[in-house]
Amino acid sequence: MDQAIVNPKINMESAVHEAQTVQNEETEERKAFRRKRVKRIKLFLIILLILFILIPNLFCAFLLYKMNQMNKNIDSLKEEIKLSQEEIERRTKQSGSALDTDENTKDSDTQLYELEQQHLTDEEKYPGMQLVYLTFDDGPSKYTDEILDILSEHEVKATFFTIGKEGYDDQYKRIVAEGHTLGMHSFSHKYSSIYASLDAFAEDVSSIASFLEERTGIRPTYYRFPGGSSNKVSKVPAQDMIHYLSENGYVYYDWNVSSEDAASAMKEANVIVKNVVNGVGNKTTAVVLMHDAASKRSTVEALPIIIETLQKKGNVVFLPITEGTKQIYHVKEKETGQTQDAEETVETEEIEETE
Ligand SMILES: [Zn+2]
Numbered sequence: 001m002d003q004a005i006v007n008p009k010i011n012m013e014s015a016v017h018e019a020q021t022v023q024n025e026e027t028e029e030r031k032a033f034r035r036k037r038v039k040r041i042k043l044f045l046i047i048l049l050i051l052f053i054l055i056p057n058l059f060c061a062f063l064l065y066k067m068n069q070m071n072k073n074i075d076s077l078k079e080e081i082k083l084s085q086e087e088i089e090r091r092t093k094q095s096g097s098a099l100d101t102d103e104n105t106k107d108s109d110t111q112l113y114e115l116e117q118q119h120l121t122d123e124e125k126y127p128g129m130q131l132v133y134l135t136f137d138d139g140p141s142k143y144t145d146e147i148l149d150i151l152s153e154h155e156v157k158a159t160f161f162t163i164g165k166e167g168y169d170d171q172y173k174r175i176v177a178e179g180h181t182l183g184m185h186s187f188s189h190k191y192s193s194i195y196a197s198l199d200a201f202a203e204d205v206s207s208i209a210s211f212l213e214e215r216t217g218i219r220p221t222y223y224r225f226p227g228g229s230s231n232k233v234s235k236v237p238a239q240d241m242i243h244y245l246s247e248n249g250y251v252y253y254d255w256n257v258s259s260e261d262a263a264s265a266m267k268e269a270n271v272i273v274k275n276v277v278n279g280v281g282n283k284t285t286a287v288v289l290m291h292d293a294a295s296k297r298s299t300v301e302a303l304p305i306i307i308e309t310l311q312k313k314g315n316v317v318f319l320p321i322t323e324g325t326k327q328i329y330h331v332k333e334k335e336t337g338q339t340q341d342a343e344e345t346v347e348t349e350e351i352e353e354t355e
Contacts, residue, residue, distance in 0.1 A: 122324040123284060130316045132286045133325060134158040134306075135255065137185050137224060139292030140168035140175075143300050147292055148174055150300070154307045156318040159253075160292065161185035161224040164211045172215045181320040183222035184208045184250075191226060195234035201241050205250070222321050223252045230254070230330035238331045246333055253321055254330040255289035261299045262291055272302035277309050280316075287321075287328040
């Protein structure tokens with residue numbers, strides 16, 4: 001019985017021991033499995049890290065490569081452009097004498113044509129037409145707005161050779177804004193001071209140029225001598241003044257048609273019309289002298305009739321003086337400094353001081 005009691009105890013202990021052994025073995029296995037997992041995760045993380053470092057670097061390298069290629073492309077394009085420009089310059093230089101050469105020059109011919117278009121004279125722009133340049137000296141005046149209204153109604157552009165006057169800022173601005181040419185006719189219009197010396201003349205020119213630029217924002221280019229370039233009042237030789245204008249980038253215009261509205265007694269409007277229409281005659285370029293002054297009411301009356309009469313001829317175009325306008329002068333600029341009268345016989349502006 002005792003043995004029977006002892007034996008089961010022993011059996012139980014060995015069973016427990018056995019169970020523990022099994023359990024230990026299982027734990028070992030699980031540990032090994034976990035270690036393997038941890039190793040795998042570590043490996044995965046390391047690969048991930050390498051990829052994170054590697055991919056952007058590869059991408060950067062790729063971008064650098066691309067950039068390098070693009071730079072090369074840009075360089076070769078620059079080179080091509082440079083060669084094209086050189087070719088264009090070469091062809092433009094040649095084309096003056098090469099209008100009759102082979103078809104390869106077609107491109108340069110087109111380019112030359114475009115260049116010429118920009119520098120065409122008015123006579124070239126309007127072949128077969130009579131070009132009439134209405135010019136108004138001595139303004140602004142109380143009639144400036146009325147003259148501008150008449151020009152606007154008839155869609156005609158003209159040139160105003162103005163002097164320096166306070167209180168007419170709107171008129172100076174309006175002349176420019178409405179597409180007319182704002183020229184200079186001296187600042188003071190006082191012959192005795194303007195023509196006293198070359199310095200006095202130069203000072204007066206620069207005064208009117210600055211005065212007009214301050215009011216309109218545009219530096220004027222065109223000048224008309226009070227009394228014309230051939231006036232007999234000036235103590236300074238005309239060539240000296242012409243040389244000064246030319247040196248300073250100014251271009252002077254006299255006239256080849258006079259309305260004769262400067263005469264001291266006011267001319268009838270119909271006389272002014274007749275003078276202008278007859279004066280224009282068959283001239284290809286007619287620069288018409290008129291006045292914008294408080295004493296010249298009949299000029300304002302004559303203006304619409306002049307425009308309408310000339311427009312009826314059908315081949316007349318009214319233009320403002322610009323760089324394409326043929327220069328009309330009484331005294332020509334000479335390199336030698338010798339005064340020479342122009343061939344055309346013209347009347348000079350009546351010598352008078354308007355102020
Ligand atoms: Zn004048």
